[in-house]
Amino acid sequence: MNLLCRGRLKLLVASLTAIVLLTWLYLLAGNLENGRSLLLAPCLADTPAAHVLERAVLESRVREVEEENRQIRLQLSQSQGTAAQQPDGNYGNQQWGASADTGPEDGDNTAEEKNNHTECPRSPTVQKCELIHVACVCAGHNASRDVVTLVKSVLFHRRNPLHFHFITDTVANRILSSLFQSWMVPSVQVSFYDADELKSEVSWIPNKHYSDKQVIGLVRTRVTVPGEPRRTTNPGLTLGRGFNTGAILLLGAIMRIGLGADVRLTAERELMSNAQYITRLIRTSQCLYKAEPDPGPPVALFLECPAVRPHSRPEQLGAKQEVIHWNSPKKLRVKNKHVEFFRNLYLTFLEYDGNLLRRELFGCPSQASPESIQLQTALEELDEDDQCYDFRRERLTVHRVHLYFLQYEYTPTEDDTDITLVAQLSMDRLQMLEAICKHWEGPISLALYMSDAEAQQFLRYAQASEVLKNRKNVGYHIVYKEGQFYPVNLVRNVALKNANTPYVFLTDVDFLPMYGLYDYLRKSVVQLDMAHTKKALVVPAFETLRYRLSFPKSKAELLSMLDMGTLYTFRYHVWPKGHAPTNYAKWRTSTTPYKVEWEPDFEPYVVVRRDCPEYDQRFVGFGWNKVSHIMELDAQEYDLMVLPNAFMIHMPHAPSFDISKFRSSSSYRNCLNTLKDEFHQDLSRKYGATALKYLTAQRNI
Template identity: 55%
Template sequence: MLKMFRPRKKILIALLVLGAFPVAFMLYMLASENGEAYSAYEVKPDIATDSVRLLARLHEVEDQNSALRKQLSKNEYQMLKLQMAVAAANESGSLAKIKCINAEPDIPKCEVINIAIVCAGHNATRDVVTLIKSVLFYRRNPLHFHFLSDEVAETILTKLFETWSVAEVQVSFYNADSVKPDIAWIPNTHYSGVYGLMKLTLPKTLPETMHKVIVLDTDVTFSTDIAELWKIFRVLRGKQAIGLVENQSDWYLGKLWKNHRPWPALGRGFNTGVILLDLKRLRDLGWMQMWRHIAEKELMAMLSVSLADQDIFNAVIKQHDYLVYKLPCQWNVQLSMNTQSEQCYSEASDLKIIHWNSPMKLKVKNKHVEFFRNMYLTFLEYDGNLLRRQLFGCSNGTSNQTQDIVTSNQFEDDDCYDFRAERELIHRTHLYYLDHREDSDGSDSDVTLVLQLSMDRLQMLEMICKHWEGPIEVALYMSDAEAQQFLRFAMGSDTIMGRKNIGYHIVYREGQFYPVNYLRNVAMSQVRTPYMFLSDIDFLPMYGLYEYLKKAIPMTDMANKKKALVVPAFETQRYRLEFPKSKTELLSMLDMGTLFTFRYHVWAKGHAPTNYAKWRTATTPYVVPWVQDFEPYVVVHKDIPKFDSRFLGFGWNKVSHIMELDAQNYEFLVLPNAFIIHMPHAPSFDIAKFRSSSLYRKCLKILKGEFQRDLSKKYGIRALKYLSVE
C-alpha cells in the first residue's frame, strides 16, 4: 500500500509547486486506482504525520499566492486581460479583433474624424447629401470632409455647407483638375470616367499632416456612428495600410459570363466603396510609385480598367497582400445586381453601411431590400435642419444657435418678433439641383429670367420653358421631401429634362413665412448674363420675349445708363387661354374682356404708372415716373441692389425694391411691344394670413416705416420723399 501512496505523494507535491492546491488536495483525497475513496485504505501513523505536515505546508503556500494576487494593481490586471484578448484575436481572425477593439473606450469625443469623398457633377452632389445626412445623424464627433471635386461640385457644396451651418463640421476642397495628370493616362471603360480613379491619388493629394482617412463612395448610407469605423484603425498592424471589405460578387472570380477576364485579385477581391487608408504608412511605402508600376504592367495585357480604381487596388493587393486588412462585410453591404451580400450577415439590424453600387439602386434583389429601401428613403427625405444640433462638450465649430440666441434677446418683447427673427434665418441652399450647362450666347445684351416658387406652383415650370428659350435661374422653396417630389416631376418631364440652361436652386423650408425676397436674391446671385428679367412664376412671357429683350437692351443704351425696362403685365381669369401671339391679338382680347391689366380690380396703383393707355398705341419705349406703390416687372443689369429680405410672405416685397432703384436714380422705360400674362391660381397661404391677421398687417406697416427710414439714411436728401409715403 505504501508503494501505491508514494507516486500519489509525488503528484501532489508537483501540483503544489504549480500553485494548484485546491485541485491537488481533492485529487489526493478522492483518487484511487479502483475508483473508490482513498480514505477506505488503512493509513499508518508515520504516514499520517507526514500528511499533516504536508497539509500545513500547502496552506502556507496558498496564503502566499493569495497575497501575491492582491498585490497586482487594477491596471496590470486589465493589461493581462487585453493581452489575452489579443492572443485570442490572433487565433480567431479579424472579427475577434473588431470585438476586442469595440470593447475599448470610445475614441475621444472631440477627436476629428477625416472623411474623403470624390464628388464631381450635379448628380453626385445630390447623392452625397444623403450620405452626409446619414453620417451626421449618428455621429458624436467633429467631422472634417475632404472633397476631391470639380468646379461645379465645389460651388454647390461650398454654398450648401455655408448655409447648412452644422456644428463641428469642417470642409476642404481639392481641385480634381490638378489630380488628373496622375491618372488620366489609364484607359478606363467605367461610367465614372477619370473621377473613378482619383481615390488612388489621395495619399499624395491630402495634406502631409493627415495620417488617416475614411474614404467613401457617394452612394453609401450609414446606419451607425462613423466613429465605430474610425476605431478599426487601431487594429491595423505592421504594414497594413488599407482596410477593405471583400467583394460580394463573383466578378473577380471570372464566372459571370463566358470568357470573362477580370483584373487579378486576391480571392474574391475587395470593394473600394468604403476604405480605411493609413496615409502615413502608404507614403512611407511609396504608394504612388507602387500602384503605378503594377497598373502599367497589368495594362499591357488587360488594355483598360473595367471597375476604375477598384481594379488597380486589387492588383496591388494581389502582389502585396500585407497591405490589406479585411473588414467585416457589415461595413460595406453591396447591393449590386450580381452580389451575394445576404451570405455575409444574419440580421439586417447588425449592418453598418449599405452600398447602393448598382444603376438599379432600390430595385436590386435582396431579402432585406425593403428594410434597406426604407432606411435610404428616410435619409433622402429627412429634414437636414434637424442635424444642426451642437455636439455636447465640443464647441470649437460653428453653429446657427448663437445667431438665434442674439435674435431672441434683441426682439423678445417685440410683437413682430417672428418677422424679425425669420429675417435673420440663413436657409440651407442646394444650388443647381439638376444638371446645368451655361447656354449664354456670349453677347453683351443676353438676359436671364429670374423666378422663385414653392411646391404649389410647380406645374408652371413646363409652360415657362415653352415661352422662354433663354437662360433661367429659379429658386424653389421646398422641404427635403418636396425636393424629392420635384426631382421625380422633373425626371418625368421631357420639357424640363430637355433644357440644360435652367438653374434650379433648392432653398430648404424653415420658419412660418415664405421668404420671397430671400429666394429672389438666391436666384439673382446665380445669374451669369449681363442682364436679368425679374418676374414671378405665375406669369407667362409672350412668345419671343427673350429675343425681343436682347434687341431692346442695346437700343436703350442700358450699358451706359441706369435704366429699368418695364414689361407691361396683364392677367386672365381663365385657366385655359389661347395665348396671344402678338400685341395686336392681346389688345383684341383686352377689348373683349378676356384679358385685363394686372390687378386693376384689387391693386391698380401697383401697375397704373405703366400707363396702359399710352402703351396701346406706343411704338417706341417711353419713360414713366416712379410713383408710390409702383411695382413693375423689369429688366435690369445684374449688378443692382438685392431685394430687402425683411419683407416676407405677402406685401411690399417688390415695392421696396423698385423704391430703392428709384433712390439710385434708375429711369423706368416701358417697352412698347413686350408683355407678360398672369395665370390664375388659388391664393397663397401668405396672402390669406395677410387678409385674416391684423397683427400681420400691423407688422408689415412697421417694417415699411423702418425700410423707408433706412433708405433715407443710405441715400440722403434724395430719399427724403419716401418718408412721407404711407
C-alpha cells in the first residue's frame, strides 16, 4: 500500500513539473519578439544552456510563422482565382525545365514584402513551336567571340523557334549580324539594339560593379560571412550580399505589371540611403523575390510567378535548368566539386561544329528566310548526274563567317593612301603569320579557313605569340570549313571586303614582302595617281627553295642572289606563264614603273583600289583562281604597271592537298576546264566584244 502511494505521489510531482515547464516555454516564446526572455534569471541568462534553449524556441516560432504565411498565400491565391490554364493544367515557365512547386519549404515573406504586395500574373505553359525570346548584352571583339559559345549551347538544346535580342555596340553588331546571316539556322531570328541609345534609360542608376551598368539580376551572391555557419536552414538575403547579375531572366508581363512605377520610386528612396538598388527593388516586389531554401551550390533565387527553381547539382541538370556565370578566367580555376563538369561542358561547345546546328526543328512549321528558300531552289536545280556536280554545289555553299575573331584597332591615315595586305590561309600556313607581321607594318586583313576546333587552336597560338598579340591592326576573319573543296576565292573575298583602307595589296600568305614595301607602295599610289585612274600595280614575285634564307634588304642584293642561284623568278621551273608577262629582264634595269599587257594565265600579285572586282567563287581548290581575277581586271581596263623597286619572295612549304587532287584526278582537271569555258562565256556576256579576246586566246593555247 505504501509503495502504491509513493508511486502516485511521484506521478503527481512529475505532472506538476511538466505543466510548469510548458507554461514557462509558452511565456518565453511570447516574449522573444521583444528581446531576451524576462523569465530567465540574471544568473542564468548568459549561460550556454540558456542560449541553446532560446535558439530552439526561436526556430520553433519561425517554423510556425512560415506555415502561417504559406496558408495565407494559399488562401489569397484561391480567392483571387487563377490565370488561364492550358489543357494540361500546368503553370509556370516549363520551357526552362524548372519546377513550379512552391511548397512549405519556401522562404518567409517579410513585412515589407507584404506591404508592397502586387498581384502576380501567371504565365501559361509554353506550347510546342512557340517562339522563345532570348536577350543578351554583348560589346567588343572578345565578348562577341565568347557569346558564340553561349549561342551554340542554346541552339544545341533548343526545341522551339528562337528570337535573339542583342544589345550591342557597333563592333558586336557588325560581327554578330554577319555571323547569323551566314549561319542560316532555321527558325532563328535576330534583332540588334544600339547600346548607346539605351544607356540614357539606366545611366541614372549608380553602379560600382566592374561589369558595367546591369539593370536587374535574379541570382543571389553567395558570400561567406565571418561568424555565420556555412549552411543554414533558410539563409535569406543578408544585407550587403546583393545579387549577381551575370544571368538574367526577364519576364515581360511581370516587368510591366509587377513593377510598374515602383521601379523609379524604389530607386529614388533607396539610393538616398546608399542601399543596394537592385537588392531592394527585387525584395519590395513580392512577385519577383523569394529565397531559394536549398543552401547547396549554387544559391539562387526563383520567381514565385511563375516559379523557376534551378537545380543545385549537375547530375540533376536538364537542358535549360541552370546557367553558370564564368565572366572571369579565374572562375575556371576555382576549387569546386562541380567545376570539372562545367569546364568540360564549356570546352565541348567551344569547339563544337556549328554547322551541325543548322537542323530543322522537328514537327514545327518551317520558318525559312528568303535567302534560304532561294538557296534551296538553286540546289534543287542542279543536275546530280553532272560529273562536275560537286564543284557547282560548292559555289552555292554558304559558309559561316566570324569577322574580327581577335581584337582589332585601326585609325585611318589623313592622306587616304593607306594600303591593307589581303591574304587567306588555312591551318597548315599558320607559321607564316609572325614573319609577315615583321615584314609589313601596315594593316592586314586575313581570312582563315578553319574548323571550330582549329579556330580555338589559332586563338591559343595568337594569344601566346609576342608578335601577334601586340599587333592590333590585323583583322582575322574565320571562314568555317564545310564541303570537300577549299573555297579559296570565297575566302579571299571575305578578306578583301573587310579591308578598311582605300587600297589593297592582294597577295598570298606564303609570300614575304620586302622590308619597307608598305611605305614604298603608299608613295607609288600618289606617284601614279591611283585615286583617279584604273591601275593595278604589279609587285614582282620571286622564290627560294631554301627553308633558311638571308632575306635581301635591297634590289641590288636580290639581283646578286638571282645571279648566284639562291633565288629564282616565281614558278620559273613549273609554271613560267603565270608571271612571264612581268618581264623580269626589263625589271632588272628599270628605275620607273612600266606597263605590261595581259597574256593568258597571267596571275601577278597586285595593288588596286578596294572597289576592284571580287574573285570568282566558282573556282575552288587549285587552278585558275587568281588568273580569272586578273582577267576581269583587264576586262575593266585596268592598266598593269610593274613597280621597279618592289619585290616579294615565296617561302617553301609542303604541297597543298588541293594541288595533289588536281595532279592525280583527271575528272578534277576536266571539270576545271569546263568551269573555264563557262567563265569565258559569262565574261563575254558581261563585257561584250571587249572580252572576246580572252576566249580566242584560250582556244589558241
